Amino acid sequence: MDLDLAPEDAVFRDKLRAWLKQNLPQAARRRSVSEGEAPGARLAAMKAWQRKLHAAGYVAMGWPREYGGQGATLMQQTLLSEELVRHKAPGLVGMMGLQMVGPTLIHWGTEAQKRRYLPPILTADELWCQGYSEPGSGSDLASLKTSALREGDHFVVNGQKIWTSNAQIADWMFCLVRTDKAAPKHAGISYLLIDMKTPGIMIRPLLQMTKDAGFNEVFFDNVRVPVENVVGGLGQGWAVANTTLLHERNMLGSTTQTQNIFEALLRVARTTLRDGRPATEHPVVRQRLAALKIQVEAMRLNAYRNLTATLQGKKPGIEASITKLVTCELNHQLAATALDLLGPYGTLYRGSKHLRDDGFWPYELMFSLGLIIGGGTAQIQKNIIAQRGLGLPRFK
Ligand SMILES: Cc1cc2nc3c(=O)[nH]c(=O)nc-3n(C[C@H](O)[C@H](O)[C@H](O)COP(=O)(O)OP(=O)(O)OC[C@H]3O[C@@H](n4cnc5c(N)ncnc54)[C@H](O)[C@@H]3O)c2cc1C
Incomplete structure (x- = not known):
């Protein structure tokens, strides 16, 4: 284990520190939990912060250049996340897109999916939420029941998700659905991208003991989703979901x-x-x-x-x-x-x-x-x- 930085990494870190000193929003230097801030204003400020970081080239640095990243080395990505935390920078509002569905699409997505979904993740123009857990399926995730039945060029989704963080502000959900009830537990699952504005979606907030309502129940009542929104192929959802989970653990x-x-x-x-x-x-x-x-x-x-x-x-x-x-x-x-x-x-x-x-x-x-x-x-x-x-x- 070599704890010394290579000269180019030290230059990268010093430049980053200088940038943070100049650009970090003052109010965000501490993790504020005060009351009184309007949620809309807070969301706008968080989006603005992500856009500022992105304009400076510090968002999703590890992504390939053709999808808006910098192709940065692992060392530079590590230095970036360390320095952001060390400087008490606000978290990124688009984290679920940047850290979970984004890398998953880079690995599993079609070229069209990458071109469509990755750019607005970087700029926080589209926020994502994760639709995995259900009332009876948490640790035993593969027992999930939300169904997506094919009707022509659409799936019709019915069921319920729970503990969906940020569903109330999300534009899209990456969602696990059962597309084949007859297949063995893991093989009948697909990974579907769902536009949260689609008719038939109802979101109900859940109040936590912190007094925040950061996560939600999400209900699907005959929600129509185009078939091209499946990631990784029909019935491949379990493998795709695990790619996302690995990135989630790294994030947490x-x-x-x-x-x-x-x-x-x-x-x-x-x-x-x-x-x-x-x-x-x-x-x-x-x-x-x-x-x-x-x-x-x-x-x-x-x-x-x-x-x-x-x-x-x-x-x-x-x-x-x-x-x-x-x-x-x-x-x-x-x-x-x-x-x-x-x-x-x-x-x-x-x-x-x-x-x-x-x-x-x-x-x-x-x-x-x-x-x-x-x-x-x-x-x-x-x-x-x-x-x-x-x-x-x-x-x-
Ligand atoms: C802050 C927060 C944010 C979340 N955000 C999201 C989100 O955005 N999207 C989403 O889909 N989900 C989200 N979740 C849900 C989360 O993934 C589940 O709560 C978690 O997977 C556990 O599932 P469960 O709550 O159904 O508990 P259960 O699976 O019912 O577990 C109950 C207890 O049994 C134990 N247990 C279960 N199985 C085993 C086993 N095989 N061996 C040993 N012990 C076991 C568990 O450890 C736990 O203590 C979030 C949860 C929290 C707390």
């Missing part, structure tokens, strides 16, 4: 984000009193912080080890599952520790003038729980690590 676990949260926790510990002294001088707190720091550091080095392996051309294995599993659980523990240190102040939420760090800690405690479940639960990641990584037998 960020070791740099976890390092940021640990640094913020340290600031809380240094400025909070325990038995009349800074909490960082209290032996029990010190033990707890040290144990967390060891995990954070192990994940940082693990990320570099994975990067080195990929740069050396080794095939990806279970790394994304490990990173997703550990960082999501670690973020939750970091938030729980901060709340313990803050005592009664930690329980304050939106609207209070006594909020610490703009209410980040209670928000993170609740939000991080969702990420432990979304994109494949912690238990499912453990199954993957056990079976594909350690070669253990399948649990029956």
Whole structure:
């Protein structure tokens, strides 16, 4: 493992840092969870930020040039995502397009699909949502029931999706549907691109414990979708969906984000009193912080080890599952520790003038729980690590 940057990568990083210093929106430097911002204005600001990044060449840098990317090296992509997190840049509103359906289309899509769907993903002109989970099909995704029956040159879609993040703002959904009820479970599934404005789609928001309504139920009642919107061929949906899932896991676990949260926790510990002294001088707190720091550091080095392996051309294995599993659980523990240190102040939420760090800690405690479940639960990641990584037998 070589932790030194090549000269051209150091130049790339320095240029990026200078750009971020000049262009990062001031209000976005922190992860604000304050009330009072109109959702429309927030969405417009997030789209504007993605367009600014795109104009500077910093969106989807790894995509091939013919589809609007830069054909950037893996090292440059890694530096970009690290620097964005380090500078507390706002997340990209088009993330599901950029990180999930975009790479999937590059791999599986027809040329016409790539030309049609990729450009507006880059510019945030079209936002996407993921229609996988159903009320009875989460971890056991292949049991999904939403059906798409062929009628001439259209499919007619009927059924229900649930936990659909961002459906309320999405223009399109990449959706798993059952196109052949007689085929074995996995073989009857297709991957369909659905225009969210099509008649027959109803979206119902679900309120989360953070008080946000970021995900939804989506109902399909005789929704007509052109047959050319199938990706990867009829009945190939399971393989296509797994390409997307791998990218999703990569998206959900960020070791740099976890390092940021640990640094913020340290600031809380240094400025909070325990038995009349800074909490960082209290032996029990010190033990707890040290144990967390060891995990954070192990994940940082693990990320570099994975990067080195990929740069050396080794095939990806279970790394994304490990990173997703550990960082999501670690973020939750970091938030729980901060709340313990803050005592009664930690329980304050939106609207209070006594909020610490703009209410980040209670928000993170609740939000991080969702990420432990979304994109494949912690238990499912453990199954993957056990079976594909350690070669253990399948649990029956
Ligand atoms: C914040 C968030 C955002 C989401 N966004 C989306 C989205 O945009 N689109 C979308 O399609 N879905 C989305 N989801 C849904 C998510 O993918 C599912 O919640 C997840 O796959 C788990 O499915 P489930 O909720 O049906 O739980 P279940 O699968 O019913 O699991 C219940 C419990 O049983 C455990 N379990 C199940 N099977 C096994 C097994 N084989 N071995 C061991 N333990 C097992 C699970 O780990 C869990 O603890 C989101 C979820 C969250 C929390």
